[in-house]
Amino acid sequence: MLTQITVLEGENQSAPQNCGTQENKKNSALGTIGAKARPSSGHSRKASLNNFWIPRETNVVKVTKPEKLGIRKLAKAYTRSLVSGWSTEIAPQGSLPKCKSLEDAVVNEFLSGREVKSLRIDDSKIEASKAFPKLPNIDQRMLAEEQNSIGSRNINLSNRDKKPLEDNKNIVNISQTLETLFPGNFAKKAIQVDPGREMILTGFPKNVNVNSILGFIAGGVIERIVPEIVKEGKDIVVNNLYLCFTKAKDAEDFFNFSKTGLFVVCGENIKVRWTGSCKYRYCNEIPKINELSSSFIESEVNIGACRCLIIKKLTNRCQKSKQRSAYYRNYGISRPYCDDFDIKEVEKDFSQYGEIVEITPAISRKLCVSIHYYDIRSAILAKKEKETTTSKLHAKYSDWAIWYGKDPADKPCIAL
């Protein structure tokens, strides 16, 4: 039975706002907002900062002396821009830089504090931002994201690449301190934000299931895939597919690839956009997965863990002599064939560690199959369980070897 997950279209739209301050901060800190087009409330201080930055980068290059830009300077420049009167559409009067809440105040503190260095405007970034067309209002910008994929982000991801599956250390620290100061949702939200690894794929044709789609994904190791499936009469349609890579760089590669005409599933161009927030979604929660420590997962990923497990039977029981047909000589050549292998049994045993996308027959001299999970943690857990000498799985599959295969998506994206 396919679990039906309600599609929260609204959630996706609003995700960038809900996702807390970290992302906004990060983006403004890196000065790449020009590349972003986000639905903005106009109420929050952070959003207004973002909006403020777009025209500045695209039009006013004068103020770009490499100097430390504090929040006050930003505010000053912002009011100046209001006087000149051309950015009113984006940031109405109501969103003048005022610290409306404690949260905002914290953000300001944060901005004028440690991350302020990265607020320096880099010439190359301005060049890059010039490439994006100046767009008068938000709606058009959103439209442009759909059409021109301006949504691609130019965040410096070098830090993240080194430690997949982990948020930026700095930020975790900050949110911890924030949490001690202001217990509540705010800090927790900040931890969850991880804008650069997860994206959402939409626009699938009918009768195309997850494993069909997966074959066309490239870039790198996938951390997890979460489909949202709806029933349309007899047909089942994959409505949305959340796709999360282990590395932000890979995610970005794939995102760029998806905008070319090469990413086609059954004749349809699939739309891909960033989710913004990285809420932990999971089809069927397996409690044991949560017991895995994040450091263990991380170390496994570093040694090449992926969603795909390969199991291979070590003993080769081949009934060469026993089973021969009457016309054996004429129509058959003796080649290894395993008679007593039940795929259902394997599926049952291994699906207790998480939902399986598919099991494929691997090409090997010994009996060998490849198990593809939805989530990398399932594979890590299953392998760990198989390698634990006291486990049931170990006992049952004692004459089987197990290792991580290659994620079919772990191939470079085709360049145009």
Add this chain to the structure above:
Amino acid sequence: MVVYNENHETPFSKKGHVIYEKANFFIDSRYEIQRILGKGSYGTVCSAIDKKVKDSTRPSEIAIKKVSNIFTKEVLLKRAVRELRLMRHFKGHKNIVSLIDIDIVYIKPFDGLYCFQELIEYDLARVIQSSVQFSEFHIKSFLYQLLCGLKYIHSAEVIHRDLKPGNVLCTMQGILKICDFGLARGICPSYLRKSTSIITNYVATRWYRAPELILSKRSYSKPVDMWAIGCIFAELYGRRPLFIGNDQLNQITEIIKVLGTPPEEAISKYGSRMAWEFFSPPKPQYQAIPWCDIYAHISNEAADLLEHLICWDISRRYSVEKALDHSFLKSIRDTNNEPSCKQPFDFSFENTETTLPDLKVILQKEVESFRVERSGNKIHS
């Protein structure tokens, strides 16, 4: 008449292209040829590395197929156009090989259509002949994937006409992809010219050729692909081709040895004197051999399916949908993952464009629109 401008290319007028002498390839310098994978009457296939993809740990490997002699023979050019169109039509099915790029070269001896495709480790012929261990699950999965791919092809009213293990690629993880649409063609009646609907019978590699292609002068259709699927299915059990005929007639003899002499009604359906002469006494009469006597490991369900794929009578032969519905595949089937093509394949160009220059124009247009589409822009036609 359309005058085609050849631009008077010289080997050095195509910017950034290099020559690979061993295979007479003339390709973009971003690709570095690794080795020749195969040669055939159609042309040559090489493996190459795309140097534009800068990834030191995972080089981007591709296969380049050069279809040669297309500018001298109309029929070959027509096939090249057809193949290119079909590959574009079937873009994005997991069991059909995908086209990455296309190039066209007019300078001799490098002239031809260059198809850049994903590189896949094995083909099914190699897998079958090697000592790879199979289980019923392997065979089921392979057959299922073949049928999924074929369903997509047939749903576009296209027959492949050259299905054989050599034309099915196989990844290390056992994903099959149908390739080589050089002999495929559309059969959608709305695109057929009204008066003439004769299509050549000399298709398919002999061992996988359906009996109606040999015995009948009548028009054939999708069942010829189902016969070939049956032959591949049997080969997965026997690990060698089922009917190894030395020539056309010997091929029929090989089939008779297994299926037995066909009943009279089946013979009459071929509608040819040749068929009557071939099967009727005094020619030796054969009895059918049960499939379980031929293959030791075959289950009853598999034997039943095989019986409905490899049979004399075309009306009894399963369609791809019926084969997918068979109980043999029930355990691994995912009915939500068997897409059909949205629209039938349009091959009306074959009726209007028949001369070499006309076809050249079409091919050039195809290549150009493919490149536009590939860059992610929509074509407004």
